[in-house]
Amino acid sequence: MTDLAVNAPASRTRGRVNGKALVMGLYLTFLLLPIYWLVNMSLKTNAEILGTFSLWPQNPTLANYRTILTDPSWYMGYVNSLIFVVMNTVISVLVALPAAYAFSRYRFLGDKHFFFWLLTNRMAPPAVFALPFFQLYSSVGLFDTHIAVALAHCLFNVPLAVWILEGFMRGVPKEIDETAYIDGYSFPRFFVRIFMPLISSGIGVAAFFCFMFSWVELLLSRTLTSVEAKPIAATMTRTVSASGLDWGVLAAAGVLTIVPGALVIYFVRNYIAKGFALGRV
Amino acid sequence: MDKTPNNKAWFLVLPVAVLVAFSAVIPLMTVVNYSVQDTFGGNQFFWVGLEWYEEMLHSERMWNALGRQLAFSAIILAIEVPLGVFVALNMPKRGFWASFCLVLMSLPLLIPWNVVGTIWQIFGRVDIGLLGHTLAALGIEYNYTQDAVAAWVTVIVMDVWHWTSLVALLAYAGLQSIPDAYYQAAKIDQASRWKVFRYIQLPKMAGVLMIAILLRFMDSFMIYTEPFVVTGGGPGNATTFLSIDLVKMALGQFDLGPAAAFSIMYFLVILLISWVFYTVMTNLDREGR
Numbered sequence: 001m002t003d004l005a006v007n008a009p010a011s012r013t014r015g016r017v018n019g020k021a022l023v024m025g026l027y028l029t030f031l032l033l034p035i036y037w038l039v040n041m042s043l044k045t046n047a048e049i050l051g052t053f054s055l056w057p058q059n060p061t062l063a064n065y066r067t068i069l070t071d072p073s074w075y076m077g078y079v080n081s082l083i084f085v086v087m088n089t090v091i092s093v094l095v096a097l098p099a100a101y102a103f104s105r106y107r108f109l110g111d112k113h114f115f116f117w118l119l120t121n122r123m124a125p126p127a128v129f130a131l132p133f134f135q136l137y138s139s140v141g142l143f144d145t146h147i148a149v150a151l152a153h154c155l156f157n158v159p160l161a162v163w164i165l166e167g168f169m170r171g172v173p174k175e176i177d178e179t180a181y182i183d184g185y186s187f188p189r190f191f192v193r194i195f196m197p198l199i200s201s202g203i204g205v206a207a208f209f210c211f212m213f214s215w216v217e218l219l220l221s222r223t224l225t226s227v228e229a230k231p232i233a234a235t236m237t238r239t240v241s242a243s244g245l246d247w248g249v250l251a252a253a254g255v256l257t258i259v260p261g262a263l264v265i266y267f268v269r270n271y272i273a274k275g276f277a278l279g280r281v
Numbered sequence: 282m283d284k285t286p287n288n289k290a291w292f293l294v295l296p297v298a299v300l301v302a303f304s305a306v307i308p309l310m311t312v313v314n315y316s317v318q319d320t321f322g323g324n325q326f327f328w329v330g331l332e333w334y335e336e337m338l339h340s341e342r343m344w345n346a347l348g349r350q351l352a353f354s355a356i357i358l359a360i361e362v363p364l365g366v367f368v369a370l371n372m373p374k375r376g377f378w379a380s381f382c383l384v385l386m387s388l389p390l391l392i393p394w395n396v397v398g399t400i401w402q403i404f405g406r407v408d409i410g411l412l413g414h415t416l417a418a419l420g421i422e423y424n425y426t427q428d429a430v431a432a433w434v435t436v437i438v439m440d441v442w443h444w445t446s447l448v449a450l451l452a453y454a455g456l457q458s459i460p461d462a463y464y465q466a467a468k469i470d471q472a473s474r475w476k477v478f479r480y481i482q483l484p485k486m487a488g489v490l491m492i493a494i495l496l497r498f499m500d501s502f503m504i505y506t507e508p509f510v511v512t513g514g515g516p517g518n519a520t521t522f523l524s525i526d527l528v529k530m531a532l533g534q535f536d537l538g539p540a541a542a543f544s545i546m547y548f549l550v551i552l553l554i555s556w557v558f559y560t561v562m563t564n565l566d567r568e569g570r
Binding site for chain 1 (some may be wrong): 286289386391399400502505540557
């Protein structure tokens, strides 16, 4: 008996299991229908989108995808996005690791206040920071570079990474640290050789979250870039306003932005649930 | 776990402190700076004290945006939290189908926010969208670019679509952590399904649900991209939430002083409400272990 939550006679159990499948089926349909519609649009020509209404493409075409993958002003958007997202993930996790260790192991002056202050940055609306960021990065000559967006996204990703990693590190018994020190490990060597492998799933989850929130963000990345580092999200919004009605290409670009997320999710699927609980389960 | 008092731990926190100071404190000081000064163009600023704050406190525009924002956050929390818990209760516990549901449910969370907007913009259009077309065929008047109610419904359904999975995944993680022995004990006591939920599952989920509510509150309170793409804050000002209004004011009209005062008050409201959530959460955390 695997499902002990169902405390009913066998005859009723069957009905309930089907009920569960029905609920999940309905919910997943609700989730996937809009995405399916986007894919559907991306396989049609503009004439077909505006001319006829059909549940699936009558003359499937990959022309929209071809437009994107052959035009540098489109596909460089993806490259730019990936560059600053990866930079941000690396920076966030690297600085968050020692800090999370400190929070999970030591009590120090002002630790609770500092921790809450970090979290307040996760709460800060990007809209508040858009203009000052623009001025700050312009004045230090970083405007329209990948590193500027990566640093700006640290605003909300570093606190999140610290929060997640602290949750995972709390689960590692302190005796391990002490034993390692008695065995003569120095702190850096202990941290890299023993401690990091122990929380590798936590690191994976933290990296996943940094990737996710940096990948989906638009307001800051759009404000801080113009040409050289323009992310795909901004490319899309500008095309909407410029040509107005190129729905097919817009839909194809949208579909392509879902792909990296879907790939990443596949790799961390077993840790997703725990990760969303920030390691606190 | 007891922690060792050790002030040298500050050295480990230092990189974070420096980085966040650069990306948060300096910009925030700029905002504070603007909020107490006025300018006649160029780089000439002069001190005006709390004038902008006073102006914003009496500004109907800000109160209206705040009202809409609070209504929006309250509505989506009221829908997403119960729905998320309900979905989590119905998820398969293990095996292939569990992974399958997890991956599909996480999908909306990883779609860039403006693409979420684009998806619903297309999906809801009467001429080319499945939803809009179906509703029109059923004879329901629905046009999110002109009708305020339709715009609100679209934005709310979109947010439910986008974020319910987050609540569901958190609740699911909480459920997974309940040992089977609890259910066996409940079975021996012949507890009803409702009692199992009320006295075993809900208390065990409380901690993660607080995280869910905290995250959802914070993110819905600063929502910008999705409604901006779908409705642009319209029709009229019907879906102009705080962030949309702020960006309009700061980057659109370049009213630096009022926008900065607005920003500070906006931030303080979020901070205050989040602090309450956070305190409740850490207290739950302490009781739990």
